[in-house]
Amino acid sequence: MKLTPESKVLIQGLYELSSSTHAVRMKAYGTNVVAGINPGHGGQTLGDIPVFDLVEQALAEVGPVDTTIIFVPPYQALDAALEAIAAGIKQIIIISAGMPPLDMVHLLRIAEATETLIVGPNSPGIIVPAKILLGTHASEFYTPGEVGIVSRSSTLTYEIALQLTTAGLGQSIGVSIGSDTIIGSSFLQWLQILDEDETTQAIVLIGEPGGNSEEAAARYIAEAIDKPVIAYITGRQAPAGKHWGHTGNLAAVVGRGANVGTAQSKLAAFKEAKVAIAQRPSEIPELVKKALKKG
């Protein structure tokens, strides 16, 4: 994972919906956005960001790129990611929401074979406060510090960053892996990255109903993570199957327990792994402070 301010960043789908706004915000935050891609708009510029028709054209001009951020419409996101992989880009963040999961299955087979990191889809990406913004995080809520946040949500992640910032606790990295059924990078990968990251002293994990990635994370924390972890799971009171559009749920099928994917199952897993659990967002800063004092 290369997350330094010098990293070269590409934006695919520069003219889609709000992406030009976000491109400008990223630049303003210090992110080295070297080019944008929009077929049919090659030769134009947005602010001082040059626009190209194809990824390979951009790379011929600006040299190798570390990360690309994909904003294209959801049915075009697979193609955009494959274009980036074919051009040799090794870190891909997919902001686009609404990608069909079988497109992700296809992409992940290829990403695994080419050792490409995919973050998302339907993710606000990554922020290293005061250093680099790779995505759509509301950067104003973050301050530099020692707490790593890994989450499946977007606005809830900003909420918790704000709570930490308000309590005087800065953040080392904030990442949302997305909450779709099929996503690229996992809680496990990010727990490992945050565990190895020298700046990070404590980790906040934010989960929600659907899938079983929190359960896997809980087991992994118990086995492999040395730094203190505080877990917060939302959706405890949500009726079963109601998730306001998040589709992390598994299809109902024989052989899968009825309890799979509920907040209760996730909370039980963290409890069993002896991970500190916050009942509400405002409890997180207290628990982080307690954990940091102990450490």
Add this chain to the structure above:
Amino acid sequence: MKLTPESKVLIQGLYELSSSTHAVRMKAYGTNVVAGINPGHGGQTLGDIPVFDLVEQALAEVGPVDTTIIFVPPYQALDAALEAIAAGIKQIIIISAGMPPLDMVHLLRIAEATETLIVGPNSPGIIVPAKILLGTHASEFYTPGEVGIVSRSSTLTYEIALQLTTAGLGQSIGVSIGSDTIIGSSFLQWLQILDEDETTQAIVLIGEPGGNSEEAAARYIAEAIDKPVIAYITGRQAPAGKHWGHTGNLAAVVGRGANVGTAQSKLAAFKEAKVAIAQRPSEIPELVKKALKKG
């Protein structure tokens, strides 16, 4: 390329048409045929060859296998080869004739990614006289010796092996790469293998109309092959486009020269590369003898 008599060999499609006959012939020739695959026939035996339903079941029983030989019907050959690759087999010989070329395109993308050697399809495979028979070569025409044969034909290859044998010239390896539009191993690969093979002292290359692989081979011989090569191209007198079922021809399309794929174009390429050209099969032994005396 592992071509020793100890190599473990699998046969996929053991009960297809003539494949059981060929399996028995291979065993009799000394080939170490360890298992056959035929879904629905698992648990049976053919002679002393145990039959399994799945490749992975066979491998669990007999251990890793060096080469698999595929005899299944042409529309099932892609699946059989992918099953072998998934089981970790690195050398695949496809005897089956009639495989659609797009199946081969699909297979070769995967074979290249997994570094799997594919010989064929529509190939009689490989023979190392008196050592190992991997396929359907008429082994009775071969004798051990110093001449490597690489060809696109089947019976014409036996014809030339017979002519060499009759002239007292044994063979080191005989291989037919197949004459389909899309094939696995190429003339270039085999020229390189034969050039490096210690037993081989001269190489006979047998080509025919269709495609441009002979032209590529001619250039490669001029550049990279040290051993003497004798080329024989059949189909000089065949009317354009008539190839008796061999489909190595490229589709007629704008931007391709009219002469592409003709025997004349191939002969010109070998002439330019200063490779000895035999006018007829019976001339080959003379030219080989002449070349070996020189060497």
Add this chain to the structure above:
Amino acid sequence: MDLLEYQAKEWFREMGIPVLPSQRIDRPSDLKGLKIPYPVVLKSQVRTGGRGRAGGVKFVENTIDAIAAAQTIFHLPILGEFPEVLLAEAKYDAEREFYLAVVLDAAVRRPVLLGSPQGGVDVESSPELLQQVVVEQEFSPFYARRLTLKMGLTGTLIQSVSDIIEKMYQLFVQKDLDLVEINPLGVSSLDEVMALDGKVTVNDRAIARHPDIAVMAEKKANRANSQYPTAMLGSWEEVEPSGNIGILGNGAGLVMATLDLVTDAGSKPATCLNVGHGRNLNTSPLAFCDRLALGLEFLYQSKNIKVVLVNIVGSVPTALEIASVITNFIQRHEDRPPASKTRSHPYPGLIVRLADLELEAAREQLKTVQVPLVENLDEAVEQTVRLAKVNAAKR
């Protein structure tokens, strides 16, 4: 989107998966024109399970019995759902019944093939017999054969059942499914196979790229006679009919967190609405501010909602822009008080919680319509709960 059995079987037939001769019955009188010879099975076409036990499946031997049975089934709700249509199907004598499914597995991030030699109603009771094969790389038929061998099949059944699985997988990929299930797959005494019941779930995200499925989805939506343009609005869910609080937020996680806080504080939310843009599956989404206004309108229409809590964090419009939308909304409603016909109850109270760097202008804006702006989430929840109690006591 779940398909009904008869729709799933139409797809099976197109793919070459063997299904019994069958006929769709829209009304009992359709049975007079039945083209399948008796005896026939009549099956209630509902999306819920357990219809057999509930009396939604009946064997009939002649037209008179069939019409009577159809009338009964049409009037029999199964877990609250009345069938729109029935399926009349030939009878089949299965000697054995298998279970087969292709499903997307989020944990391994791959499709998974599932199979059990104990299908039908027994499949749930013998989970240890359920076998699975992960489709690691692109599908090839050997994955299907692998499953049949794990299921313990031998001889010609290996190929015939593998062929069915292969076709199920093709359907899965072609139609962007979350699930395709055959339960049971009937096996005759001659080892012939037949898909006796089927379940298909289409992935909601992919519907728009399949014109045929989009038509089915539209019909289904029309049938549900939905009053609100929810697809344009964002995602909403009724949480608890007896609740009296409406929650509107941007982002599913944030909405759920707010729901948890309100419930923990002892109140009952009635409806939660996510107007965040991320999850809007509509291809021509409204701007955020339009969704916000529509969402407020939607919650205001609900009779039992006494308080609406708006919780918006770090959206692209600024806090001031959001405050303006809310202010305009309130003013519009104050100008035109509800007609007695459409609304017999007073408007709910409104608590607005915004998180942004600069809130003063927004606060001033909201003051003009007497709406408090709260910065702290816990405090916003506390005020909401308090106001809900006051408003509930009022009436």
Add this chain to the structure above:
Amino acid sequence: MDLLEYQAKEWFREMGIPVLPSQRIDRPSDLKGLKIPYPVVLKSQVRTGGRGRAGGVKFVENTIDAIAAAQTIFHLPILGEFPEVLLAEAKYDAEREFYLAVVLDAAVRRPVLLGSPQGGVDVESSPELLQQVVVEQEFSPFYARRLTLKMGLTGTLIQSVSDIIEKMYQLFVQKDLDLVEINPLGVSSLDEVMALDGKVTVNDRAIARHPDIAVMAEKKANRANSQYPTAMLGSWEEVEPSGNIGILGNGAGLVMATLDLVTDAGSKPATCLNVGHGRNLNTSPLAFCDRLALGLEFLYQSKNIKVVLVNIVGSVPTALEIASVITNFIQRHEDRPPASKTRSHPYPGLIVRLADLELEAAREQLKTVQVPLVENLDEAVEQTVRLAKVNAAKR
């Protein structure tokens, strides 16, 4: 198998590639029921190129002219081929014409996208403008965009032409094609695109796995009214109508080598027949011996063939088995001399060359019908050529 333009365009329409309104014309009177407004283009549906220059394409303004033009075109052979049908199509004003193709490239072993900004008849004259993109891994639309940029397209044409290429590629894969070509792709003054002419070649190997194409192939075969069951027989080709030697061998390479030798020796082969099993595309192939017998029958039916040379090397049946087939064949013909109706010429001479370890028994067998067995290929060719001269001199 090459499709006719109207068949290619039907597929284009199914894929969503824009084509003009058109109508198939089976006879001139069909033009009375024409549903396309005049002016209209009538196009001869033949598989050969250059029909425009040959007069096979005519613009017509009204029904009377159209019927007259259709009558002319129906009676106009193009490179020897009469059209079975015509295509009546609306006129289109193209400002520019592009060339697009997807073709399988044997050298790189991948499909290749081809495109030129100079389409129509000009494409051959400016080969330097022809661009290509190899589809290295599985197709994704960016390969198509890559081609459009190499072609020098800009603005909205990048997307609209890429969309066409993507659909051509889908067709290529779905139908197992060797080639799909649009030439020209018309571009209007508003940058709208239209496939004005199309060429599609289906891979012969794959026909049997596409039921729709198999039906087309069967119709085509019936239309050609072929006398011989060539698909069951193996591959055969007429080499030179004026030749007088028939060659029958097992394996394409061997047949071609034999053809070369006979021609080099100064004789003219008329027909060559490959009865090797490798290339038999029929899904239920005859056993080798049956194909051999059928093949001999086929060559014996040919009036101009004076000598048949059989050259069989290392087949699965033994030399003795092959000799028996030949002996039986000769005896059958000697028993029943040809009726004057079906055959007005004497049977050709026969030279049999077999290569096998043990030939004595076969030689003895063939002696019973006075057929010589030759071991050496050059000698067999020599005898064949000598016998052909003798037989030719006889009559």
